[in-house]
Amino acid sequence: MIGYIESVINGILMGSIYGLTAVGLTLIFGVMKVVNFAHGSILMVGMFAAYWFITLTGFNPYLALVVVVPLLYFFGYYMQKIIIKPIFEAEKHVREPITVIIVTTGIWYVLDNLALLVFGAEFRVAQTSVTGKMVEVAEMYFPLAKMIGAGITLLLGIYLYWFLKHSRMGKAVRATSLDREAATLMGIKQSRIYNIVFGMGCACCGVAACVLVPFYYVYPTVGVPFDIKAFVIVVLGGLGSVPGAILGGIIIGIIETVGAQFMAATWTEMLIYAFFLVVLFVKPSGLFGLRQDY
């Protein structure tokens, strides 16, 4: 019995980190209606940044947040401004700009291969003060790094929720997401909102990267497994919904961990996609999705 409780809690911990990796994706999609295929690569960039920061300075791993998050914010901000915006302009009357998706795929390939070129294919693990530390509760073991990660996810979720609901900038972001034209007429500068949202989406990747590095390895295609999960999670939770992404992540985490206790781990992937299909049948917009998004 205690083994199953341990599994459920481990599932929630890992799941909330999956949710964290998906938040940036859902944020960008919600506003720009663009699926950012470079998402996993941006996570990878963040992980390398965090890895080098931690390894070279030897500081507490979570101090990397201070450096990596702004770094990725500007990375995303200028990527949108310089690379994506011109293409977006050309397609601005389309609700879901397809060419932009292809451009983000291009960015994905360029970033992954650039990392392969610069850092090589080897796996790197940062040795930090929380690496390998376990918290023991009634004969159950939980990795400290994942517990901190889950806590950071929760804080980020609350902050983003507050930001979108109550801040002036958040309101402008939501207005743009609801109706681009109307928002522009109200004096909101659309292109600036897009830059900011893309920057924020990437900054969320930066947070996820700093959370992952203390207990995960880093290598050039590390984003890919998270990428695939993130797509499922954001659709499951409802495209554009921040709480949906975090909850979606937790659900996937629990299915994956608990499912594996009853069957071979190979089959839990099938279980995840089966659950995903059921949700799509019953509620096509996802758990927290808006009606107009499907």
Added chain:
Amino acid sequence: MNLKKFIVPAMVLAMGTASFSAYAAEKVVKIGNILPLSGPSASVGIQGKQAREMAVDEINKAGGIKSLGGAKIKLLFADSKGDPTTGVTETERFISTEKVSMVTGAWNSSVTYPSTQVAERYGVPFVVPVSVRDTITERGFKNVFRIAAKDSWWTRDQFRFLADMQKEFGVKVKTVAFVYENGDWGTGFAEKWRELAKAAGYKVVLDEPYPSTASDLTPVVLKLKRSNPDVVFMTSNAADAILLTKTMNDLKVNVKAIVTSGGGHADPSYLAAVGKSAEYLFDIVEWETDLNRPGLKETNAKFKKLYGYNLTGEAVDAYASMYLLKDVLERAKSTNPKALQAALASTKLCGGKTGLLAYDCIQFDQTGQNKNASLVIVQVRSGKDGKMERITVWPKNVRRAGYKVVFPQPGK
């Protein structure tokens, strides 16, 4: 439009290219190489690529293939991404578009298996430096030649090793667990393990395939911990080997021994990544840097200088495979696939650069399997400087002098 006007230049152009490639064929022997250069097995793929490049560079600098008028070997590389379909397409492309004389690759058994089928259909020799699935050389193919040991030999030796350890230390092993990646390689090993465990009278308490692209393997480790086996057998690629080793250490999984199957556990970045978490682990390999072989130190020094890490089993097999190809081309005196096939089948290549392998000669049996390929088992220990080290322990006659094996491993 005047058709003649169009056709004539086109024909001239076609003849031009045809005569150009005929000219090129005299000077260059093209070898197609399929390797996982991206994806989860990219690091072994790149080792294979670099080792091939170093060997071919040496061969070409030493005057190329003398019996072909000093022809140079030209390597073409294709990235399989570890994906069978890509492997098949690239083999097709190498043979029908690039007109290569031979193909080598593809590391991932799941890629090698269908790719060799394509080569067999075209009658072009396919040399497999490493890919362990038995059936690759058990389909009656004439054009498939494997240098590395096949997986039934690996599993056989893992169990022989375990039996020897029990005898040497007077410890009884009753239960075993199998944890393996769910590709062709892992499932191939697991099939053999089941038979061997039954024959040896061990009880199998866990038989767990997992996807090696998994982002989290804690669920697998939790299950392993609950099943509480004496010995765990594992087959993993690099990324999952790192995750499993770290998680097993973190969750304090106590076993008498962990026996792994090369691959990810033999990857140079593995030990650096997991550090002390891998202490006492036993890994089976074809090859180890502490082997006492002539010329190994020099070649390793050169390799390390070029690429920044020590030679690995994968790299040595790839390196030796290029010298095998050179030997075959010299003897065949032709780039005709038929002649090359005949030359490969009658190979007896001993010493020289192939002497870096753990055995003396490359010789193929009628199935195309190198019958001399052999295996060793190493134990991972932390050295004085805190760096992890792989120490050869089995068979007993090649054990590093003065080393005391730790079996069973101490509890955590």
